[in-house]
Structure formats: structure tokens, C-alpha cells
Amino acid sequence: MKVIYHCHGGAHSSVVAAHLHLGNIPMQGEVPPEAIMLLPEFDRATSEDWGSPKLVGVDGQGNQVYILGLGRKTAICIRAATSLCLQLRKGGEVVFVETLSSIGALTRIGGFTSKVLGAEHLGRTLAARGIVKSLERLRQLVASTKKIYGME
Amino acid sequence: MTHRERNKVKVVYHWSGSGNIGALAAALHLGFLATTDGGSQVATEINLPFEGGFTGKNQGSLCFVGRAREGEEIYIFPRGKKPALPLKTLKETVRLLEADPADYYLVDCDFCLKQGKSQVLITLSRIVTQVKEELAD
Numbered sequence: 001m002k003v004i005y006h007c008h009g010g011a012h013s014s015v016v017a018a019h020l021h022l023g024n025i026p027m028q029g030e031v032p033p034e035a036i037m038l039l040p041e042f043d044r045a046t047s048e049d050w051g052s053p054k055l056v057g058v059d060g061q062g063n064q065v066y067i068l069g070l071g072r073k074t075a076i077c078i079r080a081a082t083s084l085c086l087q088l089r090k091g092g093e094v095v096f097v098e099t100l101s102s103i104g105a106l107t108r109i110g111g112f113t114s115k116v117l118g119a120e121h122l123g124r125t126l127a128a129r130g131i132v133k134s135l136e137r138l139r140q141l142v143a144s145t146k147k148i149y150g151m152e
Numbered sequence: 153m154t155h156r157e158r159n160k161v162k163v164v165y166h167w168s169g170s171g172n173i174g175a176l177a178a179a180l181h182l183g184f185l186a187t188t189d190g191g192s193q194v195a196t197e198i199n200l201p202f203e204g205g206f207t208g209k210n211q212g213s214l215c216f217v218g219r220a221r222e223g224e225e226i227y228i229f230p231r232g233k234k235p236a237l238p239l240k241t242l243k244e245t246v247r248l249l250e251a252d253p254a255d256y257y258l259v260d261c262d263f264c265l266k267q268g269k270s271q272v273l274i275t276l277s278r279i280v281t282q283v284k285e286e287l288a289d
Binding site for chain 1: 208209212216221222227229234237239240242245246248251
């Protein structure tokens with residue numbers, strides 16, 4: 001199965017969700033912002049990358065885990081991708097998981113500061129701190145995804 | 153292109169989703185409408201599916217509408233006003249699913265709207281004819 005964690009930019013919440021899924025970030029306990037900032041894909045994707053799923057890794061069960069940014073076209077693009085999966089009779093092979101709703105304002109402000117205003121260091125730091133605050137919600141999202149699709 | 157090769161081809165007529173231009177192109181391709189100037193009048197008077205276009209909530213849905221006599225599958229894709237990202241996502245999903253992107257023939261129908269209302273059907277007919285000719289080569 002292919003699991004695609006998607007958000008607005010494909011640089012923050014989806015990255016952390018993917019690494020939670022892969023076990024690179026623990027599902028319990030505290031995680032410092034510095035550990036989030038060390039993730040190779042964190043705050044990296046640009047608008048040029050939107051629309052292209054990026055493989056982050058393969059979990060213990062052989063499921064491929066991807067991240068994807070879709071900008072403001074999330075609804076249309078997800079509908080396009082899912083309807084194509086259905087047309088090709090591969091509806092059971094791909095799971096799209098929306099991560100943006102699991103994060104708060106701080107990560108969004110951080111992302112905007114880094115990607116739109118160009119203040120990368122400040123933006124990354126704010127986004128990472130925001131992620132730490134939202135980590136429990138992201139963990140719940142990943143845990144639910146694994147449970148629903150039998151990937152535990 | 154042989155009939156077998158053509159069976160793999162998927163022609164996707166895409167447009168903003170407003171109005172029925174994509175459905176019209178698909179109907180022309182499938183031979184439901186006459187493509188001569190004499191047939192233009194008939195085409196505008198019949199009731200096509202998706203006549204009212206696609207609302208925001210339905211945009212992005214790739215719809216299979218039929219298989220042409222020559223073998224290719226015909227789809228319509230109302231992709232919203234800015235096509236770049238939805239089309240890129242579609243192509244990337246094709247790759248992700250290990251299908252061949254070269255089998256997908258994406259045809260922009262909004263191009264016809266620039267020709268003026270009275271010329272839309274004629275221009276659309278020409279585009280469909282061109283697509284068929286390219287597939288036949």
C-alpha cells in the first residue's frame with residue numbers, strides 16, 4: 001500500500017506525519033524542536049514540488065510512505081488522484097491522509113515566514129515549535145491511519 | 153498506432169468545469185454528434201450530460217465517458233480555472249500507480265473558448281479530428 005500524507009506545502013505537517021509513520025519520530029514522549037528541524041524534508045519543499053508525491057521511506061510492513069503538497073488546490077487534486085485510482089481499479093492501494101488540520105497557527109505562521117517572507121531560519125524554528133505543540137494530534141492521526149488500514 | 157496500442161490510450165478532455173465544453177468534445181470524439189457545420193446546429197440543441205458544468209465540489213473528478221470505436225478510452229476532466237497543478241497531480245498519480253503517462257493524451261478544451269462563441273463547436277470539432285488523426289499515425 002502507498003500512504004500519502006498531504007498538506008498545503010508538503011514541507012511541515014506531512015513531513016512529520018510521514019516520519020511518525022516510519023518510526024523516525026517516537027509515538028510517545030517529548031520531542032525537541034531541534035529533532036524536528038533535523039528531518040531531511042522539513043521545510044524543504046517549494047511550490048515547484050507541489051503535485052509530486054515524494055517517497056520518504058518504507059515502513060516495517062512494506063508500505064511506501066509519501067509526502068505531498070497541493071497548495072490551494074487540495075480538494076481538486078485529491079479528487080483527481082482518487083478518481084484516477086478508482087478508474088485504474090487501484091482504489092485499495094493508495095491512502096491519502098490530510099495532515100494540515102492537525103496543526104495549529106504557529107506552524108502555519110512559521111511556514112509562511114519561511115516560504116513566503118523568505119526568513120528561513122526564523123520560519124523553520126517557529127514551524128518546528130508549532131509542530132511540537134501539535135505533535136499529539138499528529139500522532140493520533142498517524143495511529144488512526146495505521147489502525148484503519150491494518151498497518152499496525 | 154495499431155488497434156491494440158490504441159486500446160491502451162486514454163484521451164482526457166479537460167476544461168475549467170464551467171459549461172459543457174469537455175462533454176461536448178467527448179461526445180464528438182465518441183461519434184454521438186455530427187462534426188460537419190450542418191451538424192453544429194443539432195449539437196447545440198440536444199441535451200448533453202453535464203450540461204450545467206461541474207460545481208466546485210465536483211471539480212477534479214476524472215470521469216470515464218466511453219470507448220471510441222477505434223479503441224481509445226475517453227475521459228472528461230473538469231480541473232478548475234488554473235490547470236497546472238491538477239494536471240501535474242494527475243500525471244504524477246499515473247506514475248505513482250505504475251501506469252504509463254505516455255498513454256494519457258491530455259487535451260485542453262478551454263482553448264476553444266478563445267475563438268468566440270459561434271466558432272466553439274467548429275474549433276472543437278477540428279481539435280477532436282486532430283486528436284484522432286494523431287492517434288491514427
